[in-house]
Amino acid sequence: xxxxxxxxxxxxxxxxxxxxxxxxxxxxxVVIVDNLSNSDIAAVEGVRRITGAEIPFVEVDCCDRTxxxxxxxxxxxxxxxxxxxxxxxxxxxxxxxxxxxxxxTSFMNxxxxxxxxxxxxxxxxxxxxxxxxxxxxPVTEQTPRKPATSPYGNTKQMCEDILxxxxxAYEGLKGIALRYFNPxxxxxxxxxxxxxxxxxxxxxxxxxxxxxxxxECLSVFGDDYPTxxxxxxxxxxxxxDLARAHVAAIGRMAGDKNKxxxxxxxxxxxxxxxxxxxxxxxxxVNGVKVNHKxxxxxxxxxxxxxxxxxxxxxELGWQATRTLDETLASAWAWEKHLRDME
Ligand code: NAD
Ligand code: UD1
Numbered sequence: 001x002x003x004x005x006x007x008x009x010x011x012x013x014x015x016x017x018x019x020x021x022x023x024x025x026x027x028x029x030v031v032i033v034d035n036l037s038n039s040d041i042a043a044v045e046g047v048r049r050i051t052g053a054e055i056p057f058v059e060v061d062c063c064d065r066t067x068x069x070x071x072x073x074x075x076x077x078x079x080x081x082x083x084x085x086x087x088x089x090x091x092x093x094x095x096x097x098x099x100x101x102x103x104x105t106s107f108m109n110x111x112x113x114x115x116x117x118x119x120x121x122x123x124x125x126x127x128x129x130x131x132x133x134x135x136x137x138p139v140t141e142q143t144p145r146k147p148a149t150s151p152y153g154n155t156k157q158m159c160e161d162i163l164x165x166x167x168x169a170y171e172g173l174k175g176i177a178l179r180y181f182n183p184x185x186x187x188x189x190x191x192x193x194x195x196x197x198x199x200x201x202x203x204x205x206x207x208x209x210x211x212x213x214x215x216e217c218l219s220v221f222g223d224d225y226p227t228x229x230x231x232x233x234x235x236x237x238x239x240x241d242l243a244r245a246h247v248a249a250i251g252r253m254a255g256d257k258n259k260x261x262x263x264x265x266x267x268x269x270x271x272x273x274x275x276x277x278x279x280x281x282x283x284x285v286n287g288v289k290v291n292h293k294x295x296x297x298x299x300x301x302x303x304x305x306x307x308x309x310x311x312x313x314x315e316l317g318w319q320a321t322r323t324l325d326e327t328l329a330s331a332w333a334w335e336k337h338l339r340d341m342e
Contacts, residue, residue, distance in 0.1 A: 005029040005076060006250060007119075009062050009110060010083030012039035014194045015125065015183055017047050018243040019081060021192070024051040026247045031075045033068070034084065035061040039195065046192035062106035065113070072117045079121040079250050082110050085155070088201060089129075089300065092152035103155035104162070111166050114173065121253040123246055124163055126177040128235070128268070128305055129153040137272065138235075138308040141179075141264045149300050160264070167262040174261045176249040181235035181268030181307050183242050185327035186334035193334030194239075204236075204328075207279060208335035211288040219295035220275050225303045231275035233304035235268035238322035238330075242267055248316040268307025269320040278328075285325045286332040 006023055010016045011032030017039075020030045024047075032044055032055060044057045056075065060067045062084045085103045086092070092099040107124070114122060130153065131139050132146025148154035163175045184204040186193030199215075200206045209215045223230035245267045273281075279290050312318050322330075 003027060003029045004078050004254065005031065007071070007075065007077040007080045008032050008083065009080065009106070010034055010085065012036060012041065012043045012057070013083055014039075015180070015239060015242060016081070016083040017043040017192045018187055018239045019083070019246045020047045020055065021050050021187060022240065022243040022247050023250070024053045024055075026251075028247075028250070029077075030055050031071070031077055032057045033060045033062065033071055035059060038086070038197065043192050043195070050187065050189055050191050062109055063102060065109045068109055069113055069116075072113045072119070078119065079123070079253065080110055080114060080119065081123040081246055081250070082107060083125050085125065087152065089150045089152045090201060092150050092155075096151040099151045099155055103152075104158060107159045107162060111162070111173075115170055118172070120172045120174055121250065122163070122173070122175045123249045124159060124175060124177045126160055126179045126264070127153070127156045128179050128181045128266070128307065130157050130160065130179060131305060133302040134305055137304060138270060138306045139266065140308045141266055141311055164262050174253045175263075176253060177262075177264045178245055178249060178267050179264060180242060181237050181266070181305070183239045184236045185238045185240070185322070185330040187240060188330055190330070190333040190337040193331070193337070203275060203278065204331050207282050207290050208331050210292070211282070211286070211290050211332065212335050212339055216291065218279065218290055218292040220279070220292055221295055221301060222297035223276070223294045225297075227274055227304055229274050229276045232301055233272040233274050233306065235271060235306035236273055236278065236324065236327070237268050237320060238327040241320045241322050245312060245316065245318045248318040252316060263315075265312040265316060266307040266309050267312055267318075268309050270307055270309050271324075272304060272306035273324065281324060282328045282332070285328045288332070
């Protein structure tokens, strides 16, 4: 019998590569498309090594509808997971048109081709950034969205709306938007992980590079916030746990459990951790030192956010399973793997 198959756009990237591994483990075939604008083909090779599966990879820009149409003509997938997007918040402020063009065009092309080829189910990578600075913690899916503070955040809100409106208009189309909290860590095999280009903007890659001596000192952005230790609070979710949420979402759409054709789920642990706590935990778990200093607040940062993941727990049957310690150990193992490769 033919296995169900999933098109993974942006599958050479950080979350997409981990999701491809979990999809294959769950019995799916996977086709990866990526333009490698923020990734390396080595990630696809890593997925092939971990799974032993033959995974078709097509280097294609999802903004090129003609090229993407050939992928739809060639491969017989049932569902799509759309990761392909530009994701650097600061850069999006400098280059708004590039961000709107890439994130919106690629997404609209995917939906248009799904209609054209009668492929019905899509998972979209959204973000907790759509909540802005929430008035109440933890945030549920009912927590109101706040006006976006960056073009990147705006593209996530706009894509959620495009998906909602398309599903309302086009019969048969079903979609799930997963609002990720802060994904960190790497696959336990250390064959795939996050590959930041240049100076990392996100906390954990900056921590691992500092511990490895690539960076001199981590700046902790602010210790005067109204939190217990003064630093910001986030909900750090293991990337392999996050990957499994996609498998659950795909399974849900193929089954008949979801009554609504468009659904939104928070994907987080439900646990808020401060920047200083995370640094200390990383040092303890891995037995390494992370030089750090307190620096001024970073513009645009929100003070605190963590998820209420009850809906995903109950409806998707999904749960975060990895402990923060396991995840921080995996992040360090991946950094050491990268250093060994040099
Ligand atoms: P990533 O940059 O590692 O992966 C994105 C992949 O998409 C890259 O491989 C890139 O080359 C590819 N890509 C970009 N534009 C493309 C295009 N036009 N055509 C084909 N491929 C294209 O990022 P990630 O962290 O894996 O993020 C995946 C998705 O999850 C993104 O949509 C991102 O916005 C979203 N997200 C990420 C986070 C996070 O903290 N990492 C949080 C919330 C949401
Ligand atoms: C940001 C985006 C989010 C996006 C995610 C992934 C905002 C408001 N949110 O999340 O939309 O999905 O990146 O790209 O921009 N920190 C330091 N020192 C550092 C780096 C970070 O102290 O060198 C702190 C930050 O101030 C923050 C926490 O660590 O409190 C996490 O930061 P980061 O990893 O960049 O993620 P977010 O800002 O939460």
